Amino acid sequence: MKSEIQFSQFDSTNIRRVRKIKEFLDSVELELSEDIEIYVSAKEDEQIIACGGLSGKILKCIAVAPHKRGEGLILTVMTYLLNAAYNRDRKELFLFSKPKYLSFFEECGFHLIQRYENEIMLMENTHNLQEYKDNLIKLKKDGGVIGSIVMNANPFTLGHQHLVTEAAKRSSWLHLFVVKEDASEFKFKDRIDLIKKGVAHLKNITVHEGSDYIISKATFPTYFIKDKGKVNDLHAKLDLYIYKNHLAPALGITHRFVGTEPYCKVTNNYNQNMKKILEKEEAGSKPIKVVEIPRIEFAQKAISASRVRALLKEEKYEELANIVPPTTMEFLMKEVVNGRYN
Amino acid sequence: MADITSCGHAGTLESSDVLIHIEPSQDIEINLISSVEELYGDDIKALVLEVLEKMNIKAVKVDINDKGALDYVIKARLQTAILRALEDGDKPDWSLL
Amino acid sequence: MRLRRSMLFVPGSNTSMVCNAFVYKPDTVMFDLEDSVAISEKDSARLMVFHALQHFTYADVETAVRVNPLESPYGLLDLEAVIRAGVDIVRLPKTDTVDDVLDMQNAIEKIEKEIGSKKETKLLAAIESALGVVNAVDIARCSKRLMGIALGAEDFVRDLRTQRTKEGLELSAARSHILLAARAAKINAFDSVFSDVKDKEGFIREVTYIKGLGFDGKSLVNPNQISTLHSIYAPTxxxxxxxxxxxxxxxxxxxxxxxxxxxxxxxxxxxxxxxxxxxxxxxxxxxxxxxxxxx
Incomplete structure (x- = not known):
């Protein structure tokens, strides 16, 4: 007898409902993000008229049907999403949306981190970026060439070591950021530990823990599912702009070093974007020179972390010893003895 | 004195309401986002302090996103958030509310 | 005699309705803590209503609260809150028997005594089942606190294994019986809500009909229905x-x-x-x- 708006919350196991969300998002030209855990939907007369999703600490896929805009539905959807996050003890949150909805989300307590043209923006509900930048400024070094590298090092190989050593040679000071997200085979703690051991011979380097603002699930969610080859170009660009406009200025970075990428299309594409964006002359930010350093090879094959992981799986430890530094080898063997790769 | 040892939240972002999140802290810390902050920011903070004092809470971080809520709405939401964070919050002492 | 034509339903979880209901000047504002409030918001709605009842905007209007059943985990907490806040009327949901009323009355008396309240909180029994309708005569007479009985149609038709229609034939027996029971006991009789807020004509028809039957008033879900109802109840x-x-x-x-x-x-x-x-x-x-x- 009555028609009213019904809000519901469900998770990704609810396949029928998720499918309807996907259809709705299609109709408003948004893509369903595959990593969403919690969905919120508003229905009227059995039709979805608004939705949103929570993935980790990131809110995304938030949409209202065009004919239902301006009725404050977004505030209720946001309330549900925030409650879902708070109930999971996630308080410091990020949000992806289109830049034209900036003011809506500002009303909900979020503020802009970075936008990319009219395509995408990232917001946060804390002042953590500012705090992070304030801390970086304290680590700023003087010099002509202030180099930087961002690496996951999963795990640290001779290839990584070569890249870092070369970059350090060409820099007055080198800042090395380690991707912090624990979404790779090797844990952050182990990855950064192996890097520190592997660069101990260099005196002009700071090894930084990464953060949410540099290749993280917040800035670049699809990086962590890149094996599926589904990296979102927009996320890559957003990540690079955050680097260019926020992190690099804090440390006075002038150069970014990357290894050439012969195998991985996704990484190669990221490197191409990097050149385009970081080197571009734009008002409000200084261009950063991108320097590609050729990868070293062993037995006619470029050394890569994925090769290391493959050799580990195949238990070809002798071959492995040829492409990782002794410090990494020692760690890997200890792990093998402890049965981690059985 | 009641100790806040876990997080709590209450309210909505809808008009006339307020969304409040509280978490453990060393002292009392109030962060307010409000469309009427310039006009009523101090009043809202005073109200929060009054509620905390009555409930005997000496340390907590309170985040408030106000959507033009009346005083009693802010009171009700803050108390709900606190009771949700307290272990025996399901049996409130009504004389403190 | 107090006028009780319009009893406006206000979900305790709907803050803007709670804050603004008094503006529409219903004869009685009825805050709901029961079916319109999700389990996860029972506590927040209770506190919201607790404070609203004490706010000056509700000082001059009769207030009622539909509490959760006593056998639920929320019923007693609801009572604790609303009696302390000085509500005028407690609306019991799902009243099937005289004992339901007496249990609620005892619980209220206990709280009133505890806080030393001089106020005698009134009761309104909502009858929402076939059993309740059959017992309506006894229910209506069982407590001096009982100021009225009301039909809760949604649950009632489910109990009858039928659905609500705009003609309302499925409710005719219950309406007549409840009205007779109320009049025999010299208390108020209230009709159920008309929930299709868009159908103004249907609403007018139904109000004209139940006024003709003799009902004192009706529960409403939408503030816009108040003036329509009042004008139909206005004497010629x-x-x-x-x-x-x-x-x-x-x-x-x-x-x-x-x-x-x-x-x-x-x-x-x-x-x-x-x-x-x-x-x-x-x-x-x-x-x-x-x-x-x-x-």
């Missing part, structure tokens, strides 16, 4: 004219010490005078009474 010009004549005659008789009053040769006794007074009161409340007609 003829009714007002008749009432004014009755009152005039009775005052004349009183002044001159006449024992028997008659108009057009018909006897006017005390119940008729009371009825006339309530017509005038209703006319004033409905805003259909000109100043020149005022006594």
């Amino acid at each position: 010009k003829q009714e007002i004219e008749w009432a004014l004549e009755v009152i005039e005659a009775s005052e004349h008789a009183k002044k001159h010490g006449l024992g028997v009053i008659s108009i057009d040769g018909k006897m006017v006794d005390a119940p008729i005078i009371a009825r006339a007074k309530s017509v005038i009161e209703l006319a004033k409340a409905s805003g259909v009474m000109g100043d020149d007609e005022d006594e």
